[in-house]
Amino acid sequence: MAGIRIEHLYKRYGKDKQTVVNDFHLDIKDKEFLVFVGPSGCGKSTTLRMIAGLEDISEGEIYIGDQLVNDLPPKDRDIAMVFQNYALYPNMTVFENIAFGLRLRKLPRHEIEQSVKRAARVLEIEPYLNRKPKELSGGQRQRVALGRAIVRDPQVFLMDEPLSNLDAKLRVQMRMEIIKLHKTLETTFIYVTHDQIEAMTMADRIVVMKDGVIQQIDTPETVYTTPNNTFVASFIGSPQINLIEGKIVEDIPGSGKLQFQTSRFLLPIPQEAARVLVHHNKVNKRVTLGIRPENIGLEGLFSDAIITGAYKVSELMGADRFLHLDIGQDKLLVVRVNAYYHCEENENIRIVPDMSKALFFDADSGVRFKI
Amino acid sequence: MVQRLLGLRWKGSRLQAMDGFQKLLTLLMIVMSVFMLLPIVYIFNHAFKPYHELFVYPPAFFVREPSFQNMNELLSVTSRSTVPMIRYLFNSVFISGLAVVFVTGVSALCAFPISKHKFPGAKLAFSTILLTLMFAPEVIQIPRYLVVSNLGIMNSYFGHLLPMLAMPIGVFLLKQFIDQIPDALLEAARIDGANEFFVFIRIVIPVCMPAIATVAILAFQNSWGNVETSSLFMLDDEMKSFAFFLSTLTNNLAGNVAMQGAAAVASLIMFVPNLIVFIILQGKVIATMAHSGIK
Numbered sequence: 001m002a003g004i005r006i007e008h009l010y011k012r013y014g015k016d017k018q019t020v021v022n023d024f025h026l027d028i029k030d031k032e033f034l035v036f037v038g039p040s041g042c043g044k045s046t047t048l049r050m051i052a053g054l055e056d057i058s059e060g061e062i063y064i065g066d067q068l069v070n071d072l073p074p075k076d077r078d079i080a081m082v083f084q085n086y087a088l089y090p091n092m093t094v095f096e097n098i099a100f101g102l103r104l105r106k107l108p109r110h111e112i113e114q115s116v117k118r119a120a121r122v123l124e125i126e127p128y129l130n131r132k133p134k135e136l137s138g139g140q141r142q143r144v145a146l147g148r149a150i151v152r153d154p155q156v157f158l159m160d161e162p163l164s165n166l167d168a169k170l171r172v173q174m175r176m177e178i179i180k181l182h183k184t185l186e187t188t189f190i191y192v193t194h195d196q197i198e199a200m201t202m203a204d205r206i207v208v209m210k211d212g213v214i215q216q217i218d219t220p221e222t223v224y225t226t227p228n229n230t231f232v233a234s235f236i237g238s239p240q241i242n243l244i245e246g247k248i249v250e251d252i253p254g255s256g257k258l259q260f261q262t263s264r265f266l267l268p269i270p271q272e273a274a275r276v277l278v279h280h281n282k283v284n285k286r287v288t289l290g291i292r293p294e295n296i297g298l299e300g301l302f303s304d305a306i307i308t309g310a311y312k313v314s315e316l317m318g319a320d321r322f323l324h325l326d327i328g329q330d331k332l333l334v335v336r337v338n339a340y341y342h343c344e345e346n347e348n349i350r351i352v353p354d355m356s357k358a359l360f361f362d363a364d365s366g367v368r369f370k371i
Numbered sequence: 372m373v374q375r376l377l378g379l380r381w382k383g384s385r386l387q388a389m390d391g392f393q394k395l396l397t398l399l400m401i402v403m404s405v406f407m408l409l410p411i412v413y414i415f416n417h418a419f420k421p422y423h424e425l426f427v428y429p430p431a432f433f434v435r436e437p438s439f440q441n442m443n444e445l446l447s448v449t450s451r452s453t454v455p456m457i458r459y460l461f462n463s464v465f466i467s468g469l470a471v472v473f474v475t476g477v478s479a480l481c482a483f484p485i486s487k488h489k490f491p492g493a494k495l496a497f498s499t500i501l502l503t504l505m506f507a508p509e510v511i512q513i514p515r516y517l518v519v520s521n522l523g524i525m526n527s528y529f530g531h532l533l534p535m536l537a538m539p540i541g542v543f544l545l546k547q548f549i550d551q552i553p554d555a556l557l558e559a560a561r562i563d564g565a566n567e568f569f570v571f572i573r574i575v576i577p578v579c580m581p582a583i584a585t586v587a588i589l590a591f592q593n594s595w596g597n598v599e600t601s602s603l604f605m606l607d608d609e610m611k612s613f614a615f616f617l618s619t620l621t622n623n624l625a626g627n628v629a630m631q632g633a634a635a636v637a638s639l640i641m642f643v644p645n646l647i648v649f650i651i652l653q654g655k656v657i658a659t660m661a662h663s664g665i666k
Contacts, residue, residue, distance in 0.1 A: 052558075052562060053562075054558050054561075054562075073561070074558070074561045074562045075562065075563070075564040075565070075566075080562065081558070081559065081562050083555040083558070083559060084555075085553060085555055087553065087555035087556045087558070087559040089556065089559075089560070089573075089577075089578075090578060091574075091577035091578055100560070100563050100565075100573075101563035101564055104563060104564040104565055104569070105564060148563070152563070
């Protein structure tokens with residue numbers, strides 16, 4: 001068991017020194033489940049591979065526990081890694097696959113057998129121990145890959161998009177099993193994914209990355225409710241947060257009350273948010289308003305601040321329905337309503353945003369205003 | 372089996388026929404494979420033909436009265452030679468065995484770093500190896516002689532082996548195959564604690580078995596039929612190979628009636644080991660790339 005300290009890590013590739021990981025600085029606590037999330041090419045896998053020792057470090061330091069591991073080969077870092085494509089040894093049986101690492105450590109035969117059987121029991125792959133990987137389904141293969149990692153009893157588990165080759169249903173199931181595994185093993189997990197749902201459901205803390213730069217590190221709740229910028233706001237959450245371009249205006253000059261103005265509508269800004277906006281000197285300036293689909297209701301649920309939008313499309317998600325409305329912005333506004341709600345195309349729908357949940361971002365840099 | 376041979380597939384109880392193009396292709400393949408089979412059948416038949424059948428006109432393809440007359444002739448010829456035939460045979464088997472082991476080993480050891488390790492000059496090294504494919508054997512005979520002679524390995528088994536050791540086509544085949552092994556497989560082994568040699572022996576070689584088998588067949592054929600090392604580098608008769616011995620037997624036979632029977636048997640003896648090696652290894656060659664641990 002050990003924490004990981006990553007100090008000002010850089011990765012540059014090629015002759016033109018293209019930076020893929022840029023000043024990555026992070027303290028991972030012991031027994032933490034940390035998820036790196038971001039779009040493809042954001043440097044999350046590269047960072048993980050540097051922690052594993054599979055990529056050279058261009059600049060910066062990585063400590064596992066108290067040990068500087070920059071120049072340690074992967075096998076001496078006491079880590080285990082699960083790969084996206086499972087990477088099972090095709091020429092060996094499931095038993096041999098799981099036992100491979102133990103045999104290399106020259107453990108006594110009975111100990112190897114015990115450990116493999118125990119891991120197989122935990123992962124429910126006992127009946128398949130004598131099969132070759134090609135005789136297993138995708139889910140079973142991923143369990144074997146997990147088994148290979150857990151028998152080693154490493155200080156840190158690294159997982160590189162381990163579920164992205166599985167079908168949707170199996171993914172949900174394996175997600176739960178990995179969470180359970182983390183609880184039983186009580187070891188540090190670093191998990192890389194491009195799937196924000198995996199990040200939200202599994203992580204103790206999420207690291208959102210973009211273009212090699214960390215955008216935000218926080219608990220799933222905080223990242224969701226108070227994202228640092230528009231990128232994090234739109235990357236986390238499905239359907240995406242609504243971003244509306246507009247201007248901050250004073251209600252009655254001198255009153256201190258502010259309103260958010262677009263060409264079509266005016267929305268009142270709560271006191272607290274108004275203070276922040278005044279602090280940043282944004283009165284009569286352009287800002288971006290962010291509001292999640294679940295924070296917008298149909299008329300009647302809240303008192304004031306009504307927007308009218310023309311109904312375009314709807315998505316039924318089972319328990320909920322998402323309406324896409326044209327409110328005169330470039331993008332359609334998404335509103336979460338009851339699954340049984342029905343309306344006609346282009347029908348005007350009156351909706352009420354809960355302005356206490358609204359987020360305000362800088363119109364140019366996309367950074368959220370805070371004190 | 373017959374249905375599969377004809378390209379017919381059973382689906383339920385209904386026999387599904389192929390479309391016209393598939394039929395044409397199958398027919399073409401059958402004709403071609405029969406054509407390729409002809410020399411082999413001919414070699415077997417020819418070896419058992421008595422003299423009056425060997426020279427019958429028009430030539431007969433199949434033997435009518437099989438006899439061991441030719442075999443006896445070969446035995447009597449070899450019994451007259453100073454070195455017993457069994458010595459030549461031993462030389463050939465020994466050299467070919469070593470060649471199979473070492474050529475596949477050297478080729479794999481060369482292909483693995485070129486394919487999976489990034490080092491400066493890797494591409495250049497590979498291109499150079501490919502370039503050597505373009506030289507005709509005659510071109511390199513003299514430099515080869517100089518190398519063997521200066522190393523002082525003339526007239527030794529090593530002199531047989533060394534010139535055959537570097538097989539560019541083997542390196543090429545294996546490199547292409549190793550390219551297809553996902554990096555993740557090797558990385559997983561490294562994280563599990565394997566060093567490079569262990570990764571090579573336990574992961575790369577077993578996964579590459581089809582390519583290894585192909586290279587082994589090529590290496591065997593190359594070495595079994597080789598007369599060059601015997602004629603150029605071996606001074607004593609007892610160091611020469613079976614292929615060389617048979618070639619001296621059958622040399623200058625054109626237009627000659629005597630010894631034709633012995634020559635017919637000799638070609639059969641030269642051919643049979645190739646067939647045996649191929650049959651043993653073909654299962655491995657045909658085995659598809661075992662990528663099943665990887666999705």
